[in-house]
Amino acid sequence: MPTRLSSYFLKTLREDPADAEVTSHKLLVRAGYIRRQAPGIFAWLPLGLRVKERVERIIREEMAAAGAFEVHFPALLPREPYEITNRWTEYGDGIFRLKDRKDADYLLAPTHEEVFTLLVKDLYSSYKDLPLTIYQIQDKYRDEARPRAGLLRGREFTMKDAYSFDVSDAGLDASYNAQRDAYERIFSRLGLEYVIVKADAGAMGGSKSEEFLHPTPIGEDTFVRSAGGYAANVEAFTTVVPEALPIDGQPAAEVFDSPNTPTIATLVELANANHPRSDRAWTAADTLKNVVLALTYPSGERELVIIGVPGDREVDMKRVEAAFSPAEVEPATDEDFKRNPGLVKGYIGPWSPAGAVLGLESTTGIRYLLDPRVVEGTAWITGANIDQKHVFNLVAGRDFSADGTVEAAEVRAGDPAPDGSGPVELARGMEIGHVFQLGRKYAEALGLQVLDENGKLATVTMGSYGIGVTRILANIAELNNDDKGLIWPASVAPFDVHVVATGKDEVAYEVAEALCAELEAARLDVLFDDRAKLSPGVKFADAELIGVPKIVIVGRGASDGLVELWDRRSGERTEMSVADAIAAFRG
RNA sequence: CGGGGCGUAGCUCAGCUUGGUAGAGCGCUCGCUUUGGGAGCGAGAAGUCGCAGGUUCAAAUCCUGUCGCCCCGACCA
Numbered sequence A: 001m002p003t004r005l006s007s008y009f010l011k012t013l014r015e016d017p018a019d020a021e022v023t024s025h026k027l028l029v030r031a032g033y034i035r036r037q038a039p040g041i042f043a044w045l046p047l048g049l050r051v052k053e054r055v056e057r058i059i060r061e062e063m064a065a066a067g068a069f070e071v072h073f074p075a076l077l078p079r080e081p082y083e084i085t086n087r088w089t090e091y092g093d094g095i096f097r098l099k100d101r102k103d104a105d106y107l108l109a110p111t112h113e114e115v116f117t118l119l120v121k122d123l124y125s126s127y128k129d130l131p132l133t134i135y136q137i138q139d140k141y142r143d144e145a146r147p148r149a150g151l152l153r154g155r156e157f158t159m160k161d162a163y164s165f166d167v168s169d170a171g172l173d174a175s176y177n178a179q180r181d182a183y184e185r186i187f188s189r190l191g192l193e194y195v196i197v198k199a200d201a202g203a204m205g206g207s208k209s210e211e212f213l214h215p216t217p218i219g220e221d222t223f224v225r226s227a228g229g230y231a232a233n234v235e236a237f238t239t240v241v242p243e244a245l246p247i248d249g250q251p252a253a254e255v256f257d258s259p260n261t262p263t264i265a266t267l268v269e270l271a272n273a274n275h276p277r278s279d280r281a282w283t284a285a286d287t288l289k290n291v292v293l294a295l296t297y298p299s300g301e302r303e304l305v306i307i308g309v310p311g312d313r314e315v316d317m318k319r320v321e322a323a324f325s326p327a328e329v330e331p332a333t334d335e336d337f338k339r340n341p342g343l344v345k346g347y348i349g350p351w352s353p354a355g356a357v358l359g360l361e362s363t364t365g366i367r368y369l370l371d372p373r374v375v376e377g378t379a380w381i382t383g384a385n386i387d388q389k390h391v392f393n394l395v396a397g398r399d400f401s402a403d404g405t406v407e408a409a410e411v412r413a414g415d416p417a418p419d420g421s422g423p424v425e426l427a428r429g430m431e432i433g434h435v436f437q438l439g440r441k442y443a444e445a446l447g448l449q450v451l452d453e454n455g456k457l458a459t460v461t462m463g464s465y466g467i468g469v470t471r472i473l474a475n476i477a478e479l480n481n482d483d484k485g486l487i488w489p490a491s492v493a494p495f496d497v498h499v500v501a502t503g504k505d506e507v508a509y510e511v512a513e514a515l516c517a518e519l520e521a522a523r524l525d526v527l528f529d530d531r532a533k534l535s536p537g538v539k540f541a542d543a544e545l546i547g548v549p550k551i552v553i554v555g556r557g558a559s560d561g562l563v564e565l566w567d568r569r570s571g572e573r574t575e576m577s578v579a580d581a582i583a584a585f586r587g
Numbered sequence B: 001c002g003g004g005g006c007g008u009a010g011c012u013c014a015g016c017u018u019g020g021u022a023g024a025g026c027g028c029u030c031g032c033u034u035u036g037g038g039a040g041c042g043a044g045a046a047g048u049c050g051c052a053g054g055u056u057c058a059a060a061u062c063c064u065g066u067c068g069c070c071c072c073g074a075c076c077a
Helices: A023-030 A046-065 A080-084 A113-123 A169-189 A264-274 A317-324 A334-339 A441-446 A469-479 A506-521 A536-546 A578-586
Strands: A034-038 A041-044 A076-078 A096-099 A105-108 A132-141 A156-166 A195-198 A208-215 A221-226 A231-233 A254-257 A288-296 A302-310 A328-331 A367-370 A379-386 A389-395 A424-439 A449-451 A457-459 A461-468 A497-501 A526-529 A550-554 A562-567 A573-577
Touching: A023 A034, A023 A469, A041 A046, A046 A132, A046 A156, A046 A169, A046 A469, A076 A080, A080 A113, A080 A441, A113 A132, A113 A156, A113 A441, A113 A461, A132 A169, A156 A169, A156 A469, A169 A208, A169 A424, A169 A461, A195 A221, A195 A231, A208 A221, A254 A264, A264 A379, A264 A389, A288 A317, A288 A334, A288 A379, A317 A328, A424 A441, A424 A469, A441 A461, A461 A469, A497 A506, A497 A536, A506 A526, A506 A550, A506 A578, A526 A536, A562 A578, A573 A578
Parallel strands: A302 A367, A497 A526, A497 A550
Antiparallel strands: A034 A041, A076 A105, A096 A105, A132 A156, A156 A461, A195 A208, A208 A424, A221 A231, A221 A424, A254 A389, A288 A302, A288 A328, A379 A389, A424 A461, A449 A457, A550 A562, A562 A573
16 A cells, blocks of 8 residues: 555645754755754654665665674663773763662663673684674764754764674674675665775774765865875874985074064064075974973873974864874963973974973973974974074984874875875765774673684674764765755655645546556555645645655546656656556566 | 854744834634645634743833753864
């Protein structure tokens, strides 16, 4: 039986909801797919459920093809497993916590690594049982500081999360690649463009991590890519190290007076005015900016570190956070400066007439890390560690050295890709999938070991693989619409055909009824607009809003056995016989 | 947490500056007409103007506080 609109649970809205900003949110609410319950939390209506199920079906098919088994965990979990891995604490305000009647702590799971690990530990003891990949499609809960954009960043969202278990690193690679391949097939079938970017793996201690980003202006992640195929998260981008320059023959360093130079621009201006260079003017790129940061480690230990970057580049806090993770990073405070009188605020540099205050021969004991571009033989204008004095022609490797390098400077369009594939551009993307080699972190913490072929206990190595189901759905909606409404790709459309009966002639309804029966017999999901006493304009507008890609209009030609095939995407309407219409869908 | 905007009928909004009977369009109910692009006419139902205090003869409107929502940022996989 077709789904009849006259009695379906559906109300479309004529106007955009006031609380929606992005297209997918507006249209999904207007067309009756979802309703908001609380910030970032939505109810799913029949149409929405159908699309969600279709997205999930594609994922299930590809998971099965990749040899993964579906399981299902509760969203409501006890505190203990997360306590063992320290994530109860690490997640901070990011998780929903609650207590039962006995005052015991529970949480709504933000992700399920712990319980999957424990499940395998429960049941498996031998290497012969591995490899294993299991997954679930489950609602996740994260108490986001700012949910936004409807389904695109919710506090409740549906995720497919898979976990692989292997004895060997090679096995993990294979499991990882199987999931990665499955993701490529899934996104291709969904018609979602994606780029695979190297992701920062530091935070979770894993060895390898890649994100699937869907390029879109409303994306929240900035990534870089080159025409030659390089793609990376900004945090994971590595700077191309230039060739070292000869030190011999470079002029000696000179200290100069530099009062009132609060910015790099004023410093450059003053240097050009008072100490011009013969071959070319000084620019911001000739200056070395030294920034003092305070790192706070999870242990509570606090460490100052100074990073030096070319003056024409800002320090990118996201990159810095990634570089020093899991430490928290903040700018040094006035207190910090007071405790370190060797640091002259505004005039910090890796050198001093009185002896090095920064770098390897540091007298301050503060680590000094440099941007990779500051290679041996490069000359810089930088602070002299004396109030109101800077120094120029300060040569790396001759006049100063550092304790290492750090990826802290911002990435800019035009920077060379590290793999030599050309200059990069910056683009916005939204994370729709993430594959991650976790390694043995969780297995170690939770004691997941199996006997190997030598009868010795071996700690299992794991991967975790996530796809944001509801986010994918929103991205598809974001991509497939026009000013009239949604236009679903056939692979995820809530119905295969939308039959609209219209006109005052009873025959139209009879012909439409028969047509629906034929289409159903051909195993198509049919939505039948059988609403009588409703003007045609309303039905057409609803059909366009709902967005089933194939529409059949049964109206004025019905008594002659003619119907119109209406392609929602192209807008094209073709009149044909009922038999031809059926044949078109069968073919 | 910082910045901005908004809370009035089921929905989208006007009214607030300058205090004086609570409004429109859509939706909903009933009747008649209408049926290829969100129909017409007529008759209706429907709101503690977010909440609390204050000023005033009188508060949707002015003042104070508070709660909530949306957006930008911070944060976040």
